[in-house]
Amino acid sequence: MKKFYLLLILPLVFIGLSISKVSAQDVSSSISVEITTPSSVEVYPGVEGAITANVTNNTSSDMTNLIVYITMVDVVKNMTVNLEDYSADVPVVIPELKANQSETVTLPIIYVYPSEYHLYVTVATKDNLDIISSPSIPVNIITLTKIDYPLVKITSIAVPVLLLLAFGFVSIQRKRRNMTIQK
């Protein structure tokens, strides 16, 4: 009897899983987003740039208030970045996207901190909990660190030592002056 129930239930479970999978695919394919330019970035810090992305409504109904924004992952430090530092934290809102229509958005960014990143564009809507992201592009902000380590070490030791000598000199001068006054 148990085997009979199992045989009855298992196909139902598989059918349920396949239905939910199909519906998820339907949702994610309702909007598509891709970065059109650039295909990769390699810059020095401080350079201003712009990411152009193409957002497409694949459904037969109009969509409203699509929020398009940049996300960047630092693949060296294994963390997402605070895009406010990169002046890229303000999303672009598409008020209306007609059925089967595309719209191109331009997202400004200033490349700031040297590291290697993956940058991608995400679209979110109020009507749908699913978010859709584009494939990422590699971003390499080239390090400008040219710190001369021995120079830093010498300075870090020399400045306090010089001030200590000045301190000693001032103390001796004051003592001498006091002794002169006492005499």
Place this chain on the structure above:
Amino acid sequence: MNQFLINKEIKENIFATKGILWLFVSSLMLSGLSLGFISIKELSLMAQNEILVTVGKVILGIALLITIILGSVSISNEREQATLESLLLTPNSASSIAFGKLIGILFIWLLVFVTSIPYIYVLSYGTGLFLSTSVLIGILGSVLVIIFSGISIAYSIFLKSSKNAIIVSILTLLITSIPIFLSTTMKKAGFGKLIDSVSPVSNVMNLLKEVIVKRADFISLIHYFIPLVIYVVAAILFLKFAVSKLNFEGGE
């Protein structure tokens, strides 16, 4: 303004043991930080412009603390040591005494700044940012020192006690530094945004970041300078008002 008074203040601040000792302690802090940037793994991963912003913040923080303490004790110490009366009896006006103290404090800031220049040089090495960073820190530091030492000297006159003046001055600094403790999201709207745009400390920190990290030009940053100019004028007017209340009454 009486040159003798200014010389007296500078000598008292610099040739006293505390003056050189403060410079020594601040150089130790900057040395520790600089060595950290080249030896601690997390710090050594920072970009050079990011390092310069951090160092700039530390320099300004040190300068603010020193100047606030010097300003807070400037008049009240004279009162507590019963030397204020003799100072007021000299031909110098109360105003020139107070502003002489302010210039003396500015001179201490100048020394802190000169001490920090070797650190700025070695940490900006190869970036071409040495001149702009030094000039920026010099200007912004002078502005902050005028604002906070002016307010502290005024407190020193009003409160007649060094202890109280130091506490109130540090509280004033903390209140104006609130945006530093707020998250990025909080600073984007409402009260957080308002206080971030009006706080002198916040405006100075934002300016450092905009010029050194984002390399923005000065003209596009005019909105950061306006509140600072207003604060400088307000601090001087506040000090002038406090000076008008300076009298011969005994201290605590």
